[in-house]
Amino acid sequence: MSSLPQPHGGVLKDLIARDAPRRAQLFEESEKLPALILTERQLCDLELILNGGFSPLEGFMNEKDYNGVVENVRLADGTLFSMPITLDVSQEQIDELSIKPGARITLRDFRDDRHLAIITVEDVYRPDKVKEAKEVLGGDEEHPAIRYLYNTAKEFYVGGKLEAINKLDHYDYVGLRYTPAELRAHFEKLGWTKIVAFQTRNPMHRAHRELTVRAARDRQANVLIHPVVGLTKPGDIDHFTRVRVYQALLPRYPNGMAALGLLPLAMRMGGPREAIWHAIIRKNHGATHFIIGRDHAGPGSNSKGQDFYGPYDAQHAVEKYKDELGIEVVPFQMMTYLPDTDEYMPVDQVKPGVKTLNISGTELRRRLRNGTPIPEWFSYPEVVRVLRESHPPRSKQGFTVLVTGYTNSGKDAIARALQVTLNQQAGRSTTLLLGETVRHELSPELGFSKEDRHKNLQRIAFVAAELTRAGAAVIASPIAPFEHSRKVAKSTIEQFGDFYLIHVATPLEHCEKTDKRGVYAKARRGEIKGFTGVDDPYEVPANPNLTVDVSKQSIRNIVHEIVLLLESQGLLDNGN
Structure with missing residues (x-):
């Protein structure tokens, strides 16, 4: 019997594995059905529905589930879920493809025209986008996800369960793209029973390594570095560079402590709601603990210089639902370097008057841009080498x-x-x-x-x-x-x-x-x-x-x- 936590809702909804015997039959049917070509964000959501990352979801949310999540942070059956997972379509697509309750529609990958799944339509509904923006994302119209909701997302949502035909094809870092079932099997093979998951959409440096090692040792656990490689905040460093950084950093962990897996998530930068969502996803992948940082998954500040969310709103949100989530929150500790003792220490443990050093993200970008040296106390030479390759002088x-x-x-x-x-x-x-x-x-x-x-x-x-x-x-x-x-x-x-x-x-x-x-x-x-x-x-x-x-x-x-x-x-x- 597995010692890892149960997936959210009790059962991992691995639609790819479950529908394996029917694949050939479904593929033949998909060729005859009208096809909806998915966007990049829709593809990210589809992949995590199909492989169980979004368990207990088995499809895109119908109107009851959508309203429950927006208004009460719960699906219609009462299960905790914080982020609407929706399939948006236009009136033109509804008319052209005859999308209506009971219809079966093929979902197709825009990149290679492969058929990925068939959705059986439960309902087609017009969402209250103003309510969604306010309740889920905070309502500030400068928020990138709210701009997406108003300006890019289409006016109707389609709800319905999915039947899988094919896995999404990836051609980069294939060996690091674990499904939840594969990652759980990997942990079982290694004998890991406590796993601290670390969410990141940025490169990692020595402070991140020290923080994750401390978090694991304090809990006698192992570390899962689980970076987002789907859609992140506009302007973020590309995932190719970031993954090379994570690969370069991995040997710096104590032997056997850390593993690296990639998460094809389309982030919404939704702060507290997103933190709950991230915790659910990590629990589905087998993690027992989850590091949540200051302003976790926040998009920064608006044009007035005001942060969209409070610095610890995300930690409080996950802590509130701790028992239901079944995953332990690990507060992110801001680490700083002490040159006199050549060590990193949490900022709140540094005694007054002790000399500390740090390099901000802005300063790091300036040094990369100008070719200025980056000291080894801040980042390992092999990490700096990767960043310089992608950020020439x-x-x-x-x-x-x-x-x-x-x-x-x-x-x-x-x-x-x-x-x-x-x-x-x-x-x-x-x-x-x-x-x-x-x-x-x-x-x-x-x-x-x-x-x-x-x-x-x-x-x-x-x-x-x-x-x-x-x-x-x-x-x-x-x-x-x-x-x-x-x-x-x-x-x-x-x-x-x-x-x-x-x-x-x-x-x-x-x-x-x-x-x-x-x-x-x-x-x-x-x-x-x-x-x-x-x-x-x-x-x-x-x-x-x-x-x-x-x-x-x-x-x-x-x-x-x-x-x-x-x-x-x-x-x-x-x-x-």
Whole structure:
């Protein structure tokens, strides 16, 4: 008989194992049914329903369960459950797929079109999103999950039980992706009876290692490092980097103390409600203890600098339901380094006057960005090595320079000269996206309406963003006449690197006077329609990084100004 805790609700709802004999039959049926293609978040939820991570759920919540969870933190049968697990659909999808009570719908993976499960629809209902936002997430409309609820989640929810056809396919870290049943079997094989689970969506350093080791030793237990590798907070470090960090850190634990397993969860950053949810999930995976930190699963602060949740709301929430959860809360201890004794100690145990050291997350990012040393007392060399591979110094990071202005303003000449200058410096690939070239190669079907100009610029932004992500220097020189389109392009690119807007403010009269191709004359005669500066507007950039003018400056002087701007931001290596 297993010594591990019973799953939530008493039975692990492993639908993959349970439905194994029927798979072939279900697959044949799924081919004939209408198919709903799932989003990334829906796929994360589906996987944890199918493998039992969300036990006792056997499907997406119907209206009674949904209302019970939102209003009372309980399913309709009274079982504790804190987070709505819902399948959102639009009216268009309802009509197209004939989604109604009694219907059977195939659920399909958007990534490879594989059929994963069949849902038997119990009900289709319109949720009270305002109530859900307030009761589950706190109601602050700046909360990322509330923005998702209002702006991304569709207007109807579909409730119904699932029958599994296939497991979701993963191609990364396959050996670390344990289902709850597999992880429980792993613990049984090792003889573990007490397991302290550690939830994380960030890299781990020495303080985290010390905290988890202390928590395990105090309870004569083992450690499960159980990071989230589904959807986390926007801006978090990618899970590939984080998992490499966890793998590098694992040998630093006392022999046999710790195990690493990955959790494909779509976080809601729901603070107290999320902490209860996380505890249920860890109990289903076999954990007996769960570390809950300060502001656990909180999204940080809003635009006024106010935290969405109190610092210990999550701990209090889980403690309140401790008996029902059947998992012990381990309060997160903030650890600090004592240089005089070369040890870590909980902050509340440090005597007044004792010297301590710490490096904040902001300071760590600055050191990674600038290539500044990171001391071994803070993080192990093998961890730092992984982080530096994914966070190269500024002189190796990609960036985009967008040069905007009228036709014949000199923007293309500036872009070409800047490319030559950057190519002279070794160490970074440089790509030139000239306006006319892009029009010919990427957007040959587009015209010059405001909508088509917007589409053209966003295609440029997509290409520039991917190249920037890969560490290249990108120089683009479209006319880009509209402020809104430039802002959207900037937001696309800045996810992966710096963006610099250069406004070539050469006066229209000069552009027209020096036009050797005669395009302005054709536009004046009406032979070319929608020509910027003649019968189409150019919106002057509100906040360019640099404003230049070829009627007053040479191309060489302008390029030098741009190079100085890039050097001031640490993007060019002066040693080259």
